[in-house]
Structure formats: structure tokens, C-alpha cells
Amino acid sequence: MQFKKRFLLVLLSCAFLAFCYFGGYRLKHKETQTLEEYSEQWVDLNYEKDIESSPYLRRLGGDVLPKNQNCRMETCFDFSKCNSDSFKVYIYPSNPDSEPNPISSLYQKVIDVVKESRYYTDDPSQACLFILAIDTLDRDPLSNNYVRNVPSKIMKLKHWNHGRNHIVFNLFSGTWPDYLEEDLGFDTGQAILAKASMSVNHFRTGFDVSIPLFQKDLTERGGEPGAVISNNFPLRKKYVLAFKGKRYVYGIGSEVRNSLFHLHNGMDMVLVTTCKHGKNWAENKDERCGVDNAMYDR
Known part of the structure; x- marks a missing residue:
């Protein structure tokens, strides 16, 4: 009788150890899968949270990065529009369709400098590069210089062509407290982005242009008065x-x-x-x- 009890006790102990070993392995494996699934769900939740906090990301359909993040000159620029003998830049009229476009004094300086340069043309068919008359320097919705309805304004531009051969200027983007770098409030498409304080995560090497963050009282040009001759700016100088x-x-x-x-x-x-x-x-x-x-x- 004692032998049977001892045998039963050993058998139960072996069964218990086997259960602990194999059952624990399965439980551990299940916990690992659950942790991975939980991590994916956590990422998805934060992903959705980011989308909800940014109207721009919602308009993009949930893409965290712009659709044309991989744009380069060879893929998003039409060189056939550029004359090898001369480089011309076209600026859109300031009030297409009789709709006024509010322009800050700072962006007006950018436009004036280009118009007074030898590169400016008022003929879009001769232009290699296009500049918006829509002020995109300050894309903080809380700013007084924030221009609304930019997407609808851009869609009215005859030569927009998904932003190809266009350059968009920007100094400030996003708003408090996130200041999302990519949140300009509109899709720049295939346009070149000339932006201040751009991070290496969003800068498209060989395509985008990093510009300094300049203040509104910055003068349009330096030098003595009269040094700049109309349609001959910038001057050809020995030193760059x-x-x-x-x-x-x-x-x-x-x-x-x-x-x-x-x-x-x-x-x-x-x-x-x-x-x-x-x-x-x-x-x-x-x-x-x-x-x-x-x-x-x-």
C-alpha cells in the first residue's frame, strides 16, 4: 500500500513538473506575443493620437511623413522647363480671381528681392521655378500672419502641377505645444521646401533648402543706396x-x-x-x- 502511495506521489510530481515546464513555456510564449501585440497597439494608439492632434496629418490620410518625403531633383523636378542659357523665376499674381492674399512685410521683402533680380520673369512659359504669392512664412495658426485656406488657394493656381518646380518658403510651422515640423497646414506636394530650423529627419538632401531664421526688420539688401541697378540684382561679385x-x-x-x-x-x-x-x-x-x-x- 505504501509503495502504491509513493508511486502515485512520484507520478503526480512528475506530471506537475512537466506541466510547469511545458505550460510555462507556452505561457511565456503567449506573453511574448501579447507584449508584441500590445506594443503594436500602443504605437497605433499614439499614431492615432498624433493624427487627431494635427489637422494636416488627417488631411494626408494618416501619413506621419509627407507623401513626397523621398522627392529628389531627378524625381520631382522638371528640367525641361529650364532654359540652359537663362534661369528664370515666376511669381504668381498677388490676387488671382480677385481674391486678396494677405502678405506680411517679411514675405513681401522676399518677393521684392526676386522681382528686382535679373532672374525674374512675368511670363510663366519662360520660368524654370515658380514662387507663390501666398504667404507661407508663418504657419502657426495662432499667429496674426497665418494665412487661412491655403489648400484652396493653391488649387486655383494654374501652374501648380502638384508643386513640381515650385519653391515654398517657411520660417515657422505648427503651434503650441507640439510645433510639428511637417504641419504646414497644407500639402506641399512635390515643391521644394526652403525652411528655417529644419531637422535632418525631414530635410531632403539635394532637394530642400535650409535657410536662416531672419527677423522682420531685416533689410532687403545691403550696400550704399544706388548700388543696386534695377534688374541687375544680385550683383556679380568676386567673393561669394x-x-x-x-x-x-x-x-x-x-x-x-x-x-x-x-x-x-x-x-x-x-x-x-x-x-x-x-x-x-x-x-x-x-x-x-x-x-x-x-x-x-x-
Whole structure:
């Protein structure tokens, strides 16, 4: 009798261990699948939350990134519109169909500079590049300069063609508290985006243009009055870029100033710096300081 009890106890123990082993494995595998499914659901929930918080993403049908995120010059630009002998830029009329387009003083400067340049044409058939007369610089809905109904305005443009060969200027996008970079409130299509504070995640290399964030009181042009002749702007100059200043061999700003020499070619791009800055510059000088100081003094 005791033998039977011991045998039954051993059998039950083996069964219990087998159940724990195989059942635990299945349970663990099930938990792993559940965790993966939960992660996908969590992503979907946040994805839906992002869409709900952005009217722009809703209009795109839920695409987190713009539809033409992969645009490049060879895929989204029509070179047949560009004359090899001359490069021309067309700006749309400011009030198509008698509908006024409010334009900020800052965007008006952008338009004026282009119109006064030798690249401007009032004939769209001769243009390689098209610029909107719709102010898209400030796309913060809470801003006084925010232009409404941009999608409907763009659809009325005769030469829009899904944005191909167009360039869209932007300084601010999104609104508090998210400031979504891609939320311009309209689909830019295949247009080139000239934008300030653009991240590397959205910048399309070789297609988009990164521009500085300039303020509204920035002058349209520099130089003495009368230096700019109508239809001959920008002037043909010997130098494209010039800078002369202190290099900051240590402290705040040193990384930026120390990298300027990469742009210097000694011909049309001249950037010269000196290490002679502060009391301890000699103690922190590097191997380039001798050459840089001599070039700066020259």
C-alpha cells in the first residue's frame, strides 16, 4: 500500500513538473506575443493620437511623413522647363480671381528681392521655378500672419502641377505645444521646401533648402543706396562669402568658429580667423593658429 502511495506521489510530481515546464513555456510564449501585440497597439494608439492632434496629418490620410518625403531633383523636378542659357523665376499674381492674399512685410521683402533680380520673369512659359504669392512664412495658426485656406488657394493656381518646380518658403510651422515640423497646414506636394530650423529627419538632401531664421526688420539688401541697378540684382561679385573674426580656441562658440576654415578656399570664399582672443589664447592655441593668425593679419 505504501509503495502504491509513493508511486502515485512520484507520478503526480512528475506530471506537475512537466506541466510547469511545458505550460510555462507556452505561457511565456503567449506573453511574448501579447507584449508584441500590445506594443503594436500602443504605437497605433499614439499614431492615432498624433493624427487627431494635427489637422494636416488627417488631411494626408494618416501619413506621419509627407507623401513626397523621398522627392529628389531627378524625381520631382522638371528640367525641361529650364532654359540652359537663362534661369528664370515666376511669381504668381498677388490676387488671382480677385481674391486678396494677405502678405506680411517679411514675405513681401522676399518677393521684392526676386522681382528686382535679373532672374525674374512675368511670363510663366519662360520660368524654370515658380514662387507663390501666398504667404507661407508663418504657419502657426495662432499667429496674426497665418494665412487661412491655403489648400484652396493653391488649387486655383494654374501652374501648380502638384508643386513640381515650385519653391515654398517657411520660417515657422505648427503651434503650441507640439510645433510639428511637417504641419504646414497644407500639402506641399512635390515643391521644394526652403525652411528655417529644419531637422535632418525631414530635410531632403539635394532637394530642400535650409535657410536662416531672419527677423522682420531685416533689410532687403545691403550696400550704399544706388548700388543696386534695377534688374541687375544680385550683383556679380568676386567673393561669394567673406568672414573675418576671432576664432575662440576655447569656450562657448569655439566649435563653430573652429570649423570655418573648412569653407575657406582662398578664392571666392574667404574666411580668416585669429586665435588672439582672451588672456589665455596662447596656452590653448592649436597647430593651425600660426597660419590662421598670419592670414588674418594679411
